[in-house]
Amino acid sequence: MTFQTLTLITLLGLAGPWLAWRQSWHLPVILGELLAGILFGTTGFGVLHPADPTFTFLADVGFAVVMFVAGTHVPVRDASIRSALGRGALRAAAVGVLAVIAGQAIAAWFGTGHGLLYAVLIASSSAAIVLPIIDSQRLGGKPVLELTAQVALADAAAVVALPLVIDPRNAGRAALGALLVAGAAVLVYLFLRRLEDSGIRHRLHRVSEDRQFALELRVSLALLFALGALATRGHVSIMLAGFALGLAVAAVGEPRRVAKQLFALSDGFLAPLFFVWLGARLNLREFGDHPYLILLGVALGLGAVLAHALMRCAGQPIALGAIASAQIGVPVAAVTVGTQLHVLRPGEPAALMLSALVTIVAAAWGTRSTAPTVRDN
Incomplete structure (x- = not known):
């Protein structure tokens, strides 16, 4: 990688804010970054080379930071969220049951053999997308608290389950690695709690703020990279390391200064670089050789939306169900890990990302259709 390439990647990252500029469209910033990567990567002009070791390593760092920030967004210390955990857990479990049925049916229909992977994707929710929607739209009330609990639980469960289902032959090894990472995250929590x-x-914090040392950010990154190293040694995705550390920090309480610093580091550079890299890695040309995989992506996306919308039977408004179906972190991890392990078929990574885009469109509709009764006044 050269500085010319890095300049191009940084400029392409601006496609995210540009496409999401109009708030009424409710489009996530990452959509523009993915599309820019697709245009200049394997599918498009071929200017970006995602196999470049430096590019890949920086993208891995970005992925770890993205999942770390997503974990810190889970409101584990909010007492009002805890009161809604029961209803949220029941809905998340019900969606999980429907997801297993839908995932196995879709896998059998398309003959991929990835029923459990599809089930995890369909059942997942993205706290990194849903929680900002709730904040920006000023949604409130008991239904939204239950939605928040549901999304947090589904997101955490999917992050843990994904390494186990994406490579069933090595599920035991992945489970052991996941336990090691989770145990390390618990130790980090106890350490931070003690401090x-x-x-x-x-x-x-006072010394760091007065002297501009950024000590808390440095410690956070050191812990993140240490857990990432442990995850790599344990043959599990760095997604789990980042998310687990984020939960540990959220449980203790993330200082506002660190949150702002992480936002600048992640959203200003590492996250756009990762999503541009991911887009550059996708090969949509494979849809030409396997056009039926377009239907696979649409089926997975609609399956996720339908499974969450059916929670209307459990008292959840359909619009909130559509918002809960939004997913990005788990499909991204499935594509990243699945491609690295060579367990996905040609064109299947693009189909998984297409399914995520379908859920994002549904979440945008749900946001626009949210009833006034669930908005704070």
Whole structure:
């Protein structure tokens, strides 16, 4: 990779904010970044080379940071969310049951043999998409609290389940690696909790703020990279390492200063680089050789939307069900890990990303259709 290439990647990252500029469209920023990568990558002009080792490594770092930030967005300390956990857990479980049925049916119909993987995708929700929607649209009330709990639980469960189902032959190894990463995250939580309760963290924070040391950010990144190294050694995705650390930080309480610093680091550089890399890696030309996979992507996306919309039977408004179906982190991880392990068929990664786009469109519709009764006044 050269500075010329890095300049191009950074400029292509601006396609995200440009496409999402009009708020009424409710489009996520990552959509423009993915499309820019597709246009200049394998599918399009071929200017970007996603196999470049430096490009790939920076993208892995970006993926870890993206999942770390997503984990910190889960409101685990919010007492009002805890009160809605029961209803949210029941809905997440019900969607999971429907997802298994739909996933197996779709896998059998298309003959891919990836029923469990499809089930995880259909059941997943993306806290990184849904929670910003709730904040930006000022949604409130009991239904939204239940939605938040449902999404947080579904997102966490999908992140844990994905490494186990994407390569069933090595599920035991993946389970052991996942336990090691989870155990390390618990130790990190206890360590951070001790620093918080003893007042050491506050003293370090004052010195760091006065002297512009950015100590908390440096420690957070060191812990993230350490868990990422453990995940790599344990043959599980760095997605789990980032998300688990994010949950640990959220459980202790993320300082606002660190949140702003992480936002600048992630959304300003690493996240756009990752999504441009992901788009450059997708080969949509394979749809020409396997056009039926377009139907696979649409079927997976509609299956996810339908499974979540059916929670209307459990008292959830259809619009909120459509918002809950939004997914991006888990499909991205499935494409990244599945491609690295060579367990996905040609064209299947593009189909998985197409299914995610279908759910994002449905979430945009749900946002526009949200009843006034669930908005804060």
